[in-house]
Amino acid sequence: NYYKKLLKLIGDLPIEIFIKPFGSGYIGGEESSLLNAIEGQRIEPRLRPPFPTTNGLWGCPTLINNVETFYNVSLVATDEYKNFRFYVIGGDCIHDGVYQLSADFTIQEILEKTNNIPNFPFFVQVGGNASGEVLNSGQLKKLVSGAGLITIFDLAKYENIKFIENLLEFFVKESCGKCTPCREGIFRFNEIIKSEKIDWQLFFDLLENLKETSFCGLGSAIVTPAKSFIKNVFSDRPII
Incomplete structure (x- = not known):
């Protein structure tokens, strides 16, 4: 639907729109x-x-930005920018x-x-769910930097390490496998988190690596x- 609307707006302008290839995964959004x-x-x-x-x-100078950036640039160009931005709210909330x-x-x-x-x-x-900072309910006086996504989590569902387990599942699935640190590091993270006694020193060493x-x-x-969840939310958190 959005694709058809964009084509209508573009009209006869020399602009071509590509739809992200099916199966390109999360890494397909990297520039x-x-x-x-x-x-x-x-x-x-x-x-x-x-x-x-x-x-x-194809070797040519290329400008890559998200749609919101181009939208705001158009507002600046016409002197209509009012210092507003878009926020996406999801997760365990009523009004997503x-x-x-x-x-x-x-x-x-x-x-x-x-x-x-x-x-x-x-x-x-x-x-962003892949890289965003995790904050507890007493740390909400901060501005939203980067992507304007705010995901709310019910603490009762994620009080232990389930949040990190879900995070690792995502990274295991989305790693392209190109580099050893990411490919093997994520695999080792999974091993550490699933062990009977978590080696937190090794966990943080791997994060730094x-x-x-x-x-x-x-x-x-x-x-x-990972680090902000353990520091700000995890009830049995180690000392960071």
Whole structure:
């Protein structure tokens, strides 16, 4: 439906729209993986530099941004930008959806404005489910940086390590397998979390290794949600 609406809006303008290839997975949204997908190559990240702004699609300088950025640029160009942005609220909430609110709102203000303050113990993940920071209900005075996604979690469902288990399941599925740190590191994380006694020192050592040596942002993305969940939410958390 959106594709047809875009084609109608474009009209006779020399703009071509590509639909993301089926089966490209999460990694297909990474900018250089996206270029590979359009070119018909294996969907995996490219070595950078060079960056797409100098060597992008078929070797040409290429500008890659999300739709919201282009939308805001168009508003700036016509002097219509009012310092608003889009927020997506989901998870264990009543009024999920996309909201356009002030870019200066804190997480607390966003949840209040959308009537999404839970009546049960909860925590939130802000900025994307793969890489967003996890905060407890007493840490909501922060602004939303990065992707405007706020996911609400019922603490009773995720009080132990279920959140990390779900996170690891996602990364196991979505890793492209290109680099050893991500491919093998995620596998080792699974082993550690599923063991009878978790070796937290090894867990954090692996996180640091992924952060410093992964080929692209996917491998290092797990560091922020994993560490912030353990620090801010996990009831039996180790000392970080």
